[in-house]
Amino acid sequence: MSLPQRRITAPFDWGRFHSYRVFDEFLERFVLQRKSYITLHDGRLNLDAAWDDIEERFIAAADESSDVVFETKVLAQFDGASEETKIVFANVEYLWAMPMENISAAKKRSYAQRWFRDRETSSGERFFFNDPHTIANPGSWYLRNKYYEIVAALRVLKLVTREPGFTDVTALKRRIAEICHSAIYEGVPKGDTFAVEKVCGIHSALLHLADPDRYESIISASHRNQICAVFGHVVENPSPDLEVLLKQIRATLYPSHGVSEDPDFKYRWFFYSKDVRPLWIDKKTRKEQRVSSAIFDVRNEEEAADLEGAKDEVTGHRIRRSAKLVKAAKERDKYTCRACNFHFQDQIVHVHHLDPISEYKHPKDTKPQDLLTLCPTCHYLAHYWLRTDPQFKRLEVLLEMLKKLKPRCN
Ligand SMILES: [Zn+2]
Ligand SMILES: [Zn+2]
Secondary structure, eight states, X not given: OOOOOOOOOOOOOGGGSHHHHHXXXXXXXXXISOOOSSXXXXXXXXXXXXXXXXXXXXXXXXXXXXXXXXXXXXXXXXXXXXXXXHHHHHHHHHHHHTXXXXXXXXXXXXXXXXXXXXXXXXXXXXXXXXXXXXXXXXXXXXXXXXXXXXXXXXXXXXXHHHSOOOOSHHHHHHHHHHHHHHHHHTXXXXXSTTOOOSOOHHHHHHHHHHOTTTSOOOOOHHHHHHHHHHHGGGSXXXXXXXXXXXXXXXXXXXXXXXXXXXXXXXXXXXXXXXXTHHHHTTOOSHHHHXXXXXXXXXXXXXXXXXXXXXXHHXXXXXXXXXXXXXXXXXXXXXXXXXXXXXXXXXXXXXXXXXXXXXXXXXXXXXXXXXXXXXXXHHHHHHHHHHHHOXXXXXXXXXXXXXXXXXXXXX
């Protein structure tokens, strides 16, 4: 009896993107060696003393007024602080900004430069990198929430630097992932120093950097919820664990909504790509989400037959459909909408696939009976209802609903 062949896939090399490599370097240098990462000071830092000092200056003496900018507050709070305290704070602040695309390299360097001269400050790749080497573009609230984000980062770093026994970055990242996962899904224990009650995106960022294979880089909790609400229905057995669900959604949508042939992008987020973003971002209600998704789906289906053949390399992730099949379906239905009988000069009508998701996955399996002619209005409605309930994949159910609605466009 021969054993089934086992395919061994090499683990994805996250280190090819700077943010993951820089994160590892930061942990190695700052947490394991207790040295500054963003300045050139080489002395071993007394982190315990620094955490206490930062707690006194940044937390106990926090300035709650909103009319003073973060920078001004920090300069006042750390006025007269030791060099060590400033180094530690600047490193933590840098970590908050490091993986974000929309925080400039100059800004990332400025946290050290406010206290240290240019030649005392590190330079190079750890500051200067762009997409795809960053992990996210976090949105204005991440910047506005900076004070709390930094406090949350302080807590994570203080916890891991107080726990003994980390000898390598891998074990350290495992622990950081645990701390951040529990902060996101169970909340932060109130008694902790640097405890924040607000939801902080830094936990998601660190969770992703620490264990990118398991956790998506969706920095905002509301984004995570929105994505799951909008796309949850495309997954056959949706997991109640949102992180798992995000992975399921991405795996399901990648063949249709992926925008790049680059296999690396399978491992990276794509919910923020320009095609997918409008489907969920700023869609406040389920209704808005469904309408924008329906518009996208119809457009995609309409382009499908044109993309057959030669254009595959460019548009390989869109659905493909045989132009012959499309024509056959229209002829069979006499260029007439099967739901409302709209007909105009053998033009205008669309061809709808009863199960668009299965068409994304197996375009070659499309059969004539999966396709039906619909007018544009009925077609949009079909996709709208499909977003509410998968029973509208069934021809009779779909036609019954559309006939009941009787769109009066003709
Ligand atoms: Zn359709
Ligand atoms: Zn119609």
